Amino acid sequence: MQKLDTKTKILNAAEQLFAERGFADTSLRLITSQAEVNLASVNYHFGSKKELIQAVLARYLEVFVPSLEQTISSLNSQGDRYTQHQVFSCLIEPLLALNTFRHRGTTMFLQLLGRGYIESQGHLRWFITTHYGDIMVAFNDAVRQANPHLSKAEIFWRLHFTLGTVVFTMASSNALTDIAKSDFNQDVDIEDLIRRLIPFISAGVSAP
Amino acid sequence: MQKLDTKTKILNAAEQLFAERGFADTSLRLITSQAEVNLASVNYHFGSKKELIQAVLARYLEVFVPSLEQTISSLNSQGDRYTQHQVFSCLIEPLLALNTFRHRGTTMFLQLLGRGYIESQGHLRWFITTHYGDIMVAFNDAVRQANPHLSKAEIFWRLHFTLGTVVFTMASSNALTDIAKSDFNQDVDIEDLIRRLIPFISAGVSAP
DNA sequence: GTCTATATTAAGATAGAC
DNA sequence: GTCTATCTTAATATAGAC
Structure with missing residues (x-):
């Protein structure tokens, strides 16, 4: 079946379990039994559970961040003026592209990100902001340009509200x-979900 | 100093630690040492950690839920028509009333609720929905009446988005x-925070 | 009701043979 | 690189004296 090396088998099993159950509730024993590798191999290949968590996220960030950098910069190059809807739409393509990179990649990535923020594991925030702080600043600037009527502080708050909306929705997206499905007979995939979220957060951020 | 009984001392210490660090990261040892009681007393008085968690939340829900039932029903008695802003405003008074009940009660309650939802501990959802399911239905109905242009399903999604916004914001409200304070020299208390949240979620829920 | 002492379980990590 | 076996730590929970 799988002719994958041990390191990849661990990453694949870990990301699925982390996304589903969170980091704290996923033991190395569970990961290695799911991956059908030896318990000791996690520490051999990654050093520790923390470094495994970072490696799982890094695999996505290495694809997502350059892609987002590109959509944001192409937005800037088109001129000074753009709407806030355009800014948020910059996220859609890079997010959905993760689905071609891995099966259910978009959901997985957003769930992992959500878990990371929610379980306030210092090491993860540190890892993300030190490695990918630039793009966060760039996105923030784009939102500011699109909402000149809002103060810097107001944007700070509203972007964090937005983050909460997305993160929580993704962390509970399975439920x-x-x-x-059962109450409304709706089949909602990740793309539907994102397209439902965008008007909500877009209206929220630029509320009067 | 404190002439409180052991049970209350445990509840007070537990709610603070749970709100700050989450349920999983707060050990009974930490709680009992903070409360200056013996480790074994938690199991004596509450039976288990799960039941302690429920007891901590129950103390707030017993105050909050009747109060919310009252504002919602007074809304209904005023006639068939009310705006969505009015519906969400029903939450403000009952929430802020918790501050007179306990010091920083509003923040504490919302943080606990957020933690409860985020750490998908099944027993807590079960406890809340079986004991306080009625008011959740009533609130949902009120939102529907105020937003006749939205389908039942759309309201389901948007209320969950809202829940995510609030829960995440409260869970991270300390940070x-x-x-x-440091970046914008703002002193934001819980009331400010709620009044910042309302326009955001209100615009989101009734977005076109 | 409260305490000490301990049982039990499960986790992350590692040593050392192969 | 991989495996078995084990170390260490920390948690919930309980038994039994007072």
Whole structure:
């Protein structure tokens, strides 16, 4: 079946379990038994559980961040003026592209990101902001340009509200799509979900 | 100093630690040493850690839920028509009333609720929905009446987006208010935070 | 009701043979 | 690189004296 090396088998099993159950609730024993590798191999290949968590996220960030940098910069090059809808739309393509990179990649990435923020593991925030702080600043600047009526502080708050909306939705997305299926007979995939989220957060951020 | 009984001392210490660090990261040892009681007393008085968690939340829900039932029903008695802003405003008074009940009660309650949802501990969702399911239905109905242009399913999604916004914001509210203080010299208390949140979620829920 | 002492379980990590 | 076996730590929970 899988002719993957041990390191990849661990990463694949880990990301799935982390996304589903969170980092704290996923033991190395669970990961290695799911991956069908030896318990000791995690520490051999990654050094520690923390470094495994970072490696799992890095695999996505290395694809996502350059892609987002590109959509943001092409936005800037088109001129000074752009709408806030355009800014948020910059996220869609890079996010959905992760689905071609890995099966259910978009969901996985957003769930992992959500878990990372929610379980306030210092090492993860440190890892993300030191490696990918630039793009966060660039995105923030783009939102500011698109909303000149809002103060810097107001944007700070509203972007964090937005982050919460997305992160929580993704962390619970399995449960939510199940409910939508049983209560409303809706089949909601990740693309639907993102397209439902965008008007909500877009209206919220630029609220009067 | 404190002439409180052991049970109350445990509840007070537990709620503070749970709100700050989450349920999983707060050990009974930490709670009992903070409360200056014996380790074994938690299991004596509450039976288990899970039941302690429920007891901590119950103390707030017993105050909050009747109060919310009242504002919602007074909304209904005023006639068929009310705006969505009015519906969300029903939450403000009952939430802020918790501050008179306990010091920093509003923040504490919302943080605990957020932690409860985020750390998908099944027993807590079960506890809340079986004990306080009625008011959740009533609130949902009120939102529907105020937004006749939205389908049942759309309201389901948007209320969950809203829940995510609030829950995440409260779970990180300590960090966020610290940043607001240092970066923008803002002193944001819980009431400010709620009044900042309302326009955001209100615009989001009734977005076109 | 409260305490000490301890049982039990499960986790992350590592030593050392192969 | 991989495996078995084990170390260490820390958690929940309980038994039994007071």
